[in-house]
Amino acid sequence: MEKKQPTKSKGFLRKLGVFGFDEVEPLILAALVSEDPILLIGEAGTGKTFLLNSISEAMRLEHRHYNASLISFDDLIGFPAPDADGNSIRFLQTPATVWGAQSVLVDELSRCKPESQNKFFSIVHERKIQGIALEKLTYRWAAMNPFQMNGDDDHYEGSQALDQALADRFAFIIEVPDWPDLKKDEQLGVIDPAGENALSNDNGGLYDFVYKLKPVFEEAIQNPDKRTVNYVRLVTSFLHEAGMRISPRRARLLARNITAVACVVQELKGELDEKQLMSLFKLTLTWSVPHRAYREQVAQHQIDTAHAEAARLVLAGDEAQSWVAEFLKTEQVATCIDMLFEAQIDKDTKSIAVIQKMMRMDHESRAIFCFSAYPALSSQSMLTEDALSDMLKITSEIMEVNGELKWKEMVNQEIKSDKHPIWAECQKLINSFPKKNTLRKKRAKQLILYLLLKFETISDAATLEEELNICFDKVTRFLKEAKS
Numbered sequence: 001m002e003k004k005q006p007t008k009s010k011g012f013l014r015k016l017g018v019f020g021f022d023e024v025e026p027l028i029l030a031a032l033v034s035e036d037p038i039l040l041i042g043e044a045g046t047g048k049t050f051l052l053n054s055i056s057e058a059m060r061l062e063h064r065h066y067n068a069s070l071i072s073f074d075d076l077i078g079f080p081a082p083d084a085d086g087n088s089i090r091f092l093q094t095p096a097t098v099w100g101a102q103s104v105l106v107d108e109l110s111r112c113k114p115e116s117q118n119k120f121f122s123i124v125h126e127r128k129i130q131g132i133a134l135e136k137l138t139y140r141w142a143a144m145n146p147f148q149m150n151g152d153d154d155h156y157e158g159s160q161a162l163d164q165a166l167a168d169r170f171a172f173i174i175e176v177p178d179w180p181d182l183k184k185d186e187q188l189g190v191i192d193p194a195g196e197n198a199l200s201n202d203n204g205g206l207y208d209f210v211y212k213l214k215p216v217f218e219e220a221i222q223n224p225d226k227r228t229v230n231y232v233r234l235v236t237s238f239l240h241e242a243g244m245r246i247s248p249r250r251a252r253l254l255a256r257n258i259t260a261v262a263c264v265v266q267e268l269k270g271e272l273d274e275k276q277l278m279s280l281f282k283l284t285l286t287w288s289v290p291h292r293a294y295r296e297q298v299a300q301h302q303i304d305t306a307h308a309e310a311a312r313l314v315l316a317g318d319e320a321q322s323w324v325a326e327f328l329k330t331e332q333v334a335t336c337i338d339m340l341f342e343a344q345i346d347k348d349t350k351s352i353a354v355i356q357k358m359m360r361m362d363h364e365s366r367a368i369f370c371f372s373a374y375p376a377l378s379s380q381s382m383l384t385e386d387a388l389s390d391m392l393k394i395t396s397e398i399m400e401v402n403g404e405l406k407w408k409e410m411v412n413q414e415i416k417s418d419k420h421p422i423w424a425e426c427q428k429l430i431n432s433f434p435k436k437n438t439l440r441k442k443r444a445k446q447l448i449l450y451l452l453l454k455f456e457t458i459s460d461a462a463t464l465e466e467e468l469n470i471c472f473d474k475v476t477r478f479l480k481e482a483k484s
Contacts, residue, residue, distance in 0.1 A: 012209065016054045016200040019189035020047060020182045026268075026280075027172050027287055030260035032059070032210045033217045036253065037124050037140040037169060039109070041292060042176030044156075047190070048143035051176075052105045054200035059207050061102040061139065068142075069111035069158070073119060077129060098129060103139035110144035110159045110293075117166050125169040142170065147296070167293035171253050174287045209267075217263045221256060228258045230322055231281055231314045237329055238306035244299070250290060258284045282307045320349045327353045328360065333369050334470045340373070340382065341478045351387035358390060363455055364464055370394040371447060372471035376479055398450045423452060426461045440469055 012029065013021050021028065031038045032055070040048040049065070056063035066075070076098050078091035093099055106120050122128045124140045145156040167173065182190065232255045236246045246254070261284045266272060272280065285307050291298050313322045323345050330336050336357065340350060358366055374395040377383050383391075426448045433441050444465045451458045458464060 012058075012202065012206045013051070013054075014189070015202040015205060016058055017189070017192075018047060018051050018054050018200075019186040020177050021051065022186070023283070024174050024287060026261050026264045027174065027257075027284065028055075029210070029264045030257065030284075031172055032139070032206075033213045033263060034171065034256055034260040035138050036171035036256060036260075037142070039167070039170040039173045039293060040141075040143045040176050041146060041173065042143075043178050044145060046176045046178055048176050049105065049107055052141045052143065055206070056103045056105070056139075057200040058202055058205075059103070059139075059210065062100055062136065063103045063105070064096065064098055064101040065105045065107060067107050068116070068120065069108045076119065098123070098134060098137070100136055101134070102136050104137065104141065106140075106142040108144065109142045110147050110156075110162060113160075117163050121163075121166050121169070124166065144293070161294040161296075164290070164294050167290040168247055168250055170290065170293070171257055172287050173290055173292045175292060213263050213267055216267070217260050220259050220263055224255060224259060225262070227277070227314050228255055228262070228281075231310050232258070234313060234322065234325060235285060235306050235310035237326070238309055239302065241329065242299075242302040242306060244289070244291060244302055244306075246289075250288070254285065254288045257288050278311045281311055320345055324349060324353045324356075328357055333361075333365050333372075333467060334474055336369065337373050337471055337474050340377065341474075347382065347384060350382065351384040354383060354387045355390060364451060364459060367394060367398060367447060367451060368464065368468050368471055371398045371443070372468060372475055376475045379479075380482060397454070398446050401446050401449045401453065422457065422461075423448070426452075426458075429461050429465065440472075443468060443472065 011022070011025075013019075013025050028038065028051075038052075040051070042048050053063070053065060075096055078093045078097040078099070080089045081092050082088070083090050091097065091099070098104060104123060106124075109117065109120070120142070122131075123134070123137070124142070127134045127137045127140070144162070145159045147156065147159045147161050179187065232251055236251045236254070239246050258281060261280055262272070262277075265276075265280055269276075282304070286300070286303055289298060289303060309325075313325050323339070323343055327336060327339050330339065340354070343350070358369070361369065370391040371394070374388070374391040377391070378388050430441050430444050430448075433444075447464065447468055448458065448461055451464075
C-alpha cells in the first residue's frame, strides 16, 4: 500500500492573519471537521473574536456575532407575528436573527446570568431555538473572559462561571494565550497594522481542507481506533479518582475530539508514531476538560498524571496491563466477576489481579467476592493455586458457619435481652424471602453470620444480600454457558 503523503498546506490560521494559536490549531481544525462547539476563554484583546470571525469569513459562512451580555431574545428570533390565516405565528426576520445562520459566535458568554445562558443552551447543544430546528446552523462558537481575579488589574466585572451543563456541551474549551505566551514572530504578526479590518481570505485553503476531511472523520468515528477508546475509558476513570468528574457525555466527546484531531494531524503530517500519538492524546485531553469554564483553578498536574497512566497502559500495546488497571479500579463486585469470566487474559495475569484486588477490598466485598466466585473459578481452573488458596481461606470460613447467633445483654447482672440487635433485624430480612428461595436464604444467613461473628457489625444487610445474590446469579449463568 502506498504511504499517504502529508498535506503541504500548513498554518491555516496564520494565513488568515491570526497569530498565537499554533499549538491549538489542530484542535480548532478538528472542531471545524467534526462540527462540534468551541468555547474560547481569554483576557481582553487576545484575539478570541477575531479568530472565530476570521474562520467564518474563510469558510464562507452566513455568520452571526452576538454579545450575550446585551442581546435580547427578540434579537435572536425576530418579532413574532400572526400568519395571514391567523392560526400560527411566524417570526419577522432581520439580518441579525439566527434563522439563516450557518455559524454563530456568542461573545461575552460569561457576562450573562445562568438563566440568560439557557437561551443559548439549545442553540449550542441541539441547534434549535424554542424547539424549532435551525436547519442551516453548522457551527456554534462562544468566547468569554476569565471569571477569576488574576491580579489587581485583571478583574473582569460581571464575568462569572458558566453553568456546568452548558459548559459540558462545548467539545473544546481552550484558554487563549496572552502576550507573554506568544513567540517573537507571533507578536510581530499580531501588531502588524495592516491586519486591522482586513478580510480573511486564503483562497479557499481552509474550506477545502475541512470539507476534504469531513468524510474521513465520519468514517473514523464509525470504526473508532481501539487505542482511542481504551485511552478515553481509562483516563476518564483516573480523573474521577483524582476528584475531577468527567461525565459520560464528556467521555464520548473526548473520543470524538481525539478522533477528529487525529484525522487532522495525520492529514498534515502523515502517519503518527507512538510518541506523536501520545502527545496528541495529551493535547486533546488538556483542552477537552470543561472544568475551565466553571472552576477558578484546574489542576493541570491531575490531567497530566491521568494522561500519563492511561497512555502508558494503552500505547504500550499491553492489553493485559490495561485489563488489570481497569479490574483494580472497579468497585462493584459483580462487575469484577464479569471481567474475570469474560476477559481473554492469561491465568497468571488474572491471578495476580485477584490477589491485589482482594488486598484492596473492604472485608464485606471480599467476603461476597470469594463466597460467590470461588466455586466457579476453582472448577474451571481459571486462577493459579496461590490465588485460589487465598479465596478458599475466606470461603471456607463462611461455609463453616452454622447454627444461630447467641447474645446476652446484661444490665445490673440481669439478662435484659437475649436477642442480638443486628442479627434480629437480619433474620427478618432473611425470613422475608419466599419459601422457594431456600438456597438464597441459606447463603444470606451464612454471609451475615460470618460478618457478625468475625467483625461484629455490618453496614447494610439488605444491600449486601442483594449484591451477593446478583453475584451468584452471574456465576450460575456463566457455569451454564460453559457447559453448553
